[in-house]
Amino acid sequence: MLASLADGGPVLELGIGTGRIALPLAQRGIPVSGIDASEQMLAVLQQRRGDLPVDVWVADMADFRTSAPFPYPLIYVAASTFLLLGTADRQTACLRAVAAALAPGGRFVIEAALPHTVIADGRQVLVRHVDDGQVRITIQAHNDRQSDQNMS
Known part of the structure; x- marks a missing residue:
């Protein structure tokens, strides 16, 4: 489903971790950028990505800025990671950062299970x-x- 929403990319994953979702998207030719607060998780992803188009950096989902010179047609956060922000203020800050990085008409997808x-x-x-x-x-x-x- 994400691939069909990506509009060719590039896309941004919040809480990219070890790349469980990003790597299959990149294998389909969709460039993926991702942020995560864990340097250790990103180190594992860097080892796994090979020459796939995946660019990552350490950042807090509640307070991130992209260095990309373009807005993203798709930004997503999976596996209930959005709920880890913990407070409504941090979630609101994340939504503001997403709005600033999202292309006009772009989509923000949150996957979250019932708690x-x-x-x-x-x-x-x-x-x-x-x-x-x-x-x-x-x-x-x-x-x-x-x-x-x-x-x-």
């Missing part, structure tokens, strides 16, 4: 709140007895 996980024995973990200082979750057990615990 809960089902655990094998019938328990469900629901994320209620996440910020820089606190995480609140609810664990629900759906066995013979019902339990509901909030933990910080």
